[in-house]
Amino acid sequence: MSTMKKLNTLLAVATFGASLSSFAADIDMNADANDVAIKGYDPVAYFTVAQPKKGSPRYSATYKNAIYHFVSEGNRNMFRDNPAAYAPQYGGFCAFGVSVEKKLDTDPTAWKIVDNKLYLNLNKDVQKRWLTDAPGYIDTANDVWRDIKNVAASEL
Incomplete structure (x- = not known):
């Protein structure tokens, strides 16, 4: 099976799965049924230790009606001071998915910081496909996001 066919199959399966999952926070945020974003991973850790770290409900903050968990009080406070600097782009939906007009869930270990912004x-x-032209996919996704951010994942 060709790489493109595999990717299309993967996206089709993911689209089906995403339409069945619950995004309880705002329609433009990817969060679970309990409104937890990034599956509980600390968004600040991607920037400070350059790796995904599972946060704790003990240290939490809310941004755009989604709950973020952090590994420490310090990370939580950094986030509270400037949440837009640390929150993932596209409400935490898959950056490649947004570029093809889909709101797909994400794997917190499939991440990249580009121009001081977190993409999942x-x-x-x-992610391998996305990394072949991250700047191009980001440009496309930025345009697409304006049109789809207020549309439910199940409607895309």
Whole structure:
């Protein structure tokens, strides 16, 4: 099976799965049924230790009606001081998915910081494709996001 066919199959399966999952926070935020974003990973840790770290409900903050968990009080406070600097782009939806007009869930370990912004992808296979032209996909996704951010994932 060709790489593109595999990617299209993967996106089709992910789209189906995303339409079945619950995004309880604002329609433009990817969060679970309890409004927890990034599956509980600390968004600040991507910037401070350059790796995903699972946060704790003990240290939490809310941004755009989604709850973020942090590994420490210091990380939580950094986030509270400037949440837009640390929150993932596209409300935490898959950066590649947004570029193809889909709101897909993400794997917190499939991440990349580009120009001081955090981008997440569906999984590491999709991330490999996204990394082949991250600037181009970001430009496309930025345009697309304006049109889809207020549309439910199930409607895309």
